Amino acid sequence: MFGVRSQETVGARRPASDELRDAVSRLRWYHKMDIGGVRTPGVSDTRRALPRLHLPDSLEGKSVLDVGAWDGFYSFEAARRGARRVLATDSFAWDGSSWGSQEGFLLARKALGLETAVEARTIDVLDLGPETLGETFDVTLLLGVLYHLRDPVTALERVASVTRELLVLETETALGWLATPAARVYPAAELNHDDTNYFSFNQSALEGLLRHVGFPAVSVVYRTPLSRRLARTTWLGVRGEPLRSAFRSARIVLHARRSPAPDIDPGALP
Numbered sequence: 001m002f003g004v005r006s007q008e009t010v011g012a013r014r015p016a017s018d019e020l021r022d023a024v025s026r027l028r029w030y031h032k033m034d035i036g037g038v039r040t041p042g043v044s045d046t047r048r049a050l051p052r053l054h055l056p057d058s059l060e061g062k063s064v065l066d067v068g069a070w071d072g073f074y075s076f077e078a079a080r081r082g083a084r085r086v087l088a089t090d091s092f093a094w095d096g097s098s099w100g101s102q103e104g105f106l107l108a109r110k111a112l113g114l115e116t117a118v119e120a121r122t123i124d125v126l127d128l129g130p131e132t133l134g135e136t137f138d139v140t141l142l143l144g145v146l147y148h149l150r151d152p153v154t155a156l157e158r159v160a161s162v163t164r165e166l167l168v169l170e171t172e173t174a175l176g177w178l179a180t181p182a183a184r185v186y187p188a189a190e191l192n193h194d195d196t197n198y199f200s201f202n203q204s205a206l207e208g209l210l211r212h213v214g215f216p217a218v219s220v221v222y223r224t225p226l227s228r229r230l231a232r233t234t235w236l237g238v239r240g241e242p243l244r245s246a247f248r249s250a251r252i253v254l255h256a257r258r259s260p261a262p263d264i265d266p267g268a269l270p
């Protein structure tokens with residue numbers, strides 16, 4: 001792909017050392033990714049998730065903000081695709097509020113030789129703004145974060161306030177069979193057994209909210225296909241999970257732009 005340096009290329013320049021392998025094994029990881037020839041044992045398979053985002057092949061000359069970056073895979077990917085500036089931000093996973101930490105991000109960034117290319121800042125999504133960051137960004141990534149937020153509408157407004165061109169939103173979606181914009185609420189730990197998950201929205205609600213915060217051109221670039229939802233429901237059923245909510249649960253990726261861009265057909269996507 002144009003402008004993309006592969007993980008293998010980056011890793012090849014920095015051979016795995018026993019020291020790196022040991023350091024990786026001492027940490028708890030969220031992202032599975034290759035750093036300097038070592039694969040981190042995370043829970044999120046980035047090889048599978050990355051193509052679903054349909055990031056521009058080249059981010060040459062662009063500035064990119066990664067909100068909720070955790071171990072930083074997508075920030076590093078933005079740098080690989082040529083972004084001139086990348087800022088990775090997080091709060092919950094980096095500030096000691098959860099089992100996560102910033103250590104994986106710092107180790108991976110060093111192993112990949114991206115210390116000057118990717119800056120990090122601990123900041124809550126609700127505190128984002130041109131006034132707090134002192135800048136705005138061409139591209140903003142909000143991946144796997146929205147359902148964690150108690151105030152998702154304000155969060156979208158804050159993210160929009162620092163986005164000049166494109167917001168890539170990846171999130172959980174539910175109630176897709178309802179044409180009316182709707183939100184599902186998770187008062188306890190109904191979504192993935194995680195009591196820090198609060199809301200998911202159906203596609204109509206997400207499109208409407210993105211337009212509401214200032215993106216007139218919204219397109220869906222990925223939705224979990226029916227075949228995958230069926231396979232996942234079967235697998236969760238074997239483990240005794242409630243089948244109906246497992247089947248209705250799906251992921252969605254939207255591109256929200258300040259101006260129109262060519263449509264992508266979600267049916268043709270992996």
Ligand SMILES: C[S@@+](CC[C@H](N)C(=O)[O-])C[C@H]1O[C@@H](n2cnc3c(N)ncnc32)[C@H](O)[C@@H]1O
Nearest residue numbers: 068069070090091092093124125143144145148
């Ligand atoms: C499911 S992980 C997703 C990580 C990464 N973006 C990805 O897609 O692989 C959710 C991330 O959102 C972050 N997060 C949760 N609440 C946040 C908040 N209020 N402000 C900033 N980040 C937050 C968490 O710390 C965590 O890193």
